[in-house]
Amino acid sequence: MRFPDPRPSPTLLSSRTGMDISHARILIVDDSPLIRELIGACLQTEGYRNIGYAENGQDALDVIEETEPDLIILDLEMPVMDGFTLCQKLRSKDATRDIPILVESGLDSATDITRAFEYGASDMIAKPIKKYEITARTRVHLEHHFFVRALTDYHNRVASELEQARHLQFDLCPSDDDLALLEHRYGVRIRSRYEPSSELGGDIWGVLPVSDSQLAFYIADFSGHGVAAALNTFRLQTCLATLSGHYDRPAVLLNRLNTFLYRILKSGSYATMLFACLDLEAGLIRFAGAGSQPPLHMGNQPPASLQFCNSHGMPLGLRPDWEYQEYTVPFDPDMQFMLYSDALIEVEDSTGAHLGESGLCLDMQDILAGPERADPVKALAGRFASRLGSQAPDDLTIFLIARTGRDA
Amino acid sequence: MRNHTSNDNGILNITLSDRLTFEDHEAFRRLLTLIEQRSSLRCVIDLKNVTAIDSAGLGLLMIAFETAEKAGVEFCLKSPEGQVARLLEISEFDKVMTILN
Numbered sequence: 299m300r301f302p303d304p305r306p307s308p309t310l311l312s313s314r315t316g317m318d319i320s321h322a323r324i325l326i327v328d329d330s331p332l333i334r335e336l337i338g339a340c341l342q343t344e345g346y347r348n349i350g351y352a353e354n355g356q357d358a359l360d361v362i363e364e365t366e367p368d369l370i371i372l373d374l375e376m377p378v379m380d381g382f383t384l385c386q387k388l389r390s391k392d393a394t395r396d397i398p399i400l401v402e403s404g405l406d407s408a409t410d411i412t413r414a415f416e417y418g419a420s421d422m423i424a425k426p427i428k429k430y431e432i433t434a435r436t437r438v439h440l441e442h443h444f445f446v447r448a449l450t451d452y453h454n455r456v457a458s459e460l461e462q463a464r465h466l467q468f469d470l471c472p473s474d475d476d477l478a479l480l481e482h483r484y485g486v487r488i489r490s491r492y493e494p495s496s497e498l499g500g501d502i503w504g505v506l507p508v509s510d511s512q513l514a515f516y517i518a519d520f521s522g523h524g525v526a527a528a529l530n531t532f533r534l535q536t537c538l539a540t541l542s543g544h545y546d547r548p549a550v551l552l553n554r555l556n557t558f559l560y561r562i563l564k565s566g567s568y569a570t571m572l573f574a575c576l577d578l579e580a581g582l583i584r585f586a587g588a589g590s591q592p593p594l595h596m597g598n599q600p601p602a603s604l605q606f607c608n609s610h611g612m613p614l615g616l617r618p619d620w621e622y623q624e625y626t627v628p629f630d631p632d633m634q635f636m637l638y639s640d641a642l643i644e645v646e647d648s649t650g651a652h653l654g655e656s657g658l659c660l661d662m663q664d665i666l667a668g669p670e671r672a673d674p675v676k677a678l679a680g681r682f683a684s685r686l687g688s689q690a691p692d693d694l695t696i697f698l699i700a701r702t703g704r705d706a
Numbered sequence: 707m708r709n710h711t712s713n714d715n716g717i718l719n720i721t722l723s724d725r726l727t728f729e730d731h732e733a734f735r736r737l738l739t740l741i742e743q744r745s746s747l748r749c750v751i752d753l754k755n756v757t758a759i760d761s762a763g764l765g766l767l768m769i770a771f772e773t774a775e776k777a778g779v780e781f782c783l784k785s786p787e788g789q790v791a792r793l794l795e796i797s798e799f800d801k802v803m804t805i806l807n
Binding site for chain 1 (some may be wrong): 760761762772797801802
């Protein structure tokens with residue numbers, strides 16, 4: 299037997315949730331023609347107009363193969379294939395795993411009921427069939443089924459859109475190929491790590507060529523996480539592109555970005571940022587900070603001297619017309635300079651205290667003295683991950699630039 | 707975040723403890739209404755027992771300052787320690803509002 303074409307419903311089926319469930323496909327599986335008709339008639343008078351019938355488990359499988367029902371009303375004792383076996387088969391396949399199965403049976407011992415549920419029945423009705431009971435339970439299971447399906451569809455759609463947005467966000471940051479070209483052109487080595495804590499992050503970093511001897515770079519971190527923070531990284535990127543004339547003047551650049559973000563961000567929202575410009579001819583890095591973590595400068599005489607640079611400044615978007623201070627550090631061959639987001643030092647160490655700048659400094663000394671020195675960023679990210687454990691993650695960004703030898 | 711408020715001699719004292727984070731948004735907004743009511747001419751937020759603050763928490767402190775500024779209430783932060791003090795320092799909040807140690 300097959301599902302008939304839907305006919306206009308004789309009465310209007312009103313769902314408590316306002317959902318139209320009259321179109322639901324219901325499959326009635328029973329070897330007794332009389333019971334099939336009785337249940338079918340009960341449902342039709344309620345307004346269901348898409349009812350199919352099968353006379354045993356095997357027959358039901360054939361129908362389901364062709365069209366998946368939204369609900370199955372199932373007898374347990376039948377020839378050819380009984381209801382227990384059908385339950386088991388349906389629950390073992392992905393396509394039919396979630397179809398609600400309402401068992402109607404004359405078997406009502408505790409053992410039978412337990413067995414039916416173990417095999418995957420969703421609910422049970424004892425014979426003789428009572429109209430109010432079968433229609434009420436049908437409605438509850440259908441509403442639940444459609445509601446879960448709608449939520450699942452919504453969830454899948456949003457997840458797929460977030461995944462696309464995540465790719466777009468990664469595309470904002472320089473690719474490995476971009477970096478390789480810049481490394482060659484400027485005689486530097488760049489290592490970076492960018493790990494959003496959820497699908498989308500509020501962190502961004504970038505590298506911007508200024509001239510043959512000047513290269514600018516930055517990291518920024520918007521307060522909060524998720525979609526709003528991520529969208530703001532796109533806005534920042536757009537605004538930055540219009541300010542290319544100021545890439546070699548970090549303090550002026552931050553002043554302009556602050557003015558832009560103060561206008562568009564809501565009160566209390568902001569971005570921290572560290573913007574720097576490497577000047578190869580002068581052998582120094584000029585930088586300015588806006589509430590960002592102090593950059594770490596590493597000297598070129600072993601053992602490398604480590605120094606956190608002063609980078610105080612009001613986070614972008616909090617106060618109007620803010621003047622930022624410009625700082626400089628020497629950047630001779632083999633010196634390194636690292637920017638990082640606060641997640642790196644706010645992670646808790648084994649004692650439960652924040653790692654802090656002192657902890658980061660110890661980490662870096664350890665890394666530079668051993669085999670990990672070839673890629674300190676990778677080593678720091680590894681230590682961060684092992685410390686993070688079950689702590690709530692935050693977006694992590696690390697950017698390190700090293701000036702290679704004069705012959706590079 | 708836990709909080710305790712008292713009104714002594716025209717000073718609204720707000721004492722915060724634990725962590726000040728995004729989750730405290732609603733509770734913090736309720737504290738702001740106390741500032742807006744202008745029942746006191748001065749508001750002191752005591753941070754001595756705040757162990758950590760996140761980016762949203764820092765934003766909340768700036769909103770508190772702006773609320774006081776708009777209401778004509780004198781505002782100050784008191785006794786920040788550890789990570790809280792460090793974050794206020796690198797963010798130059800001391801150039802906008804009074805921070806008492």
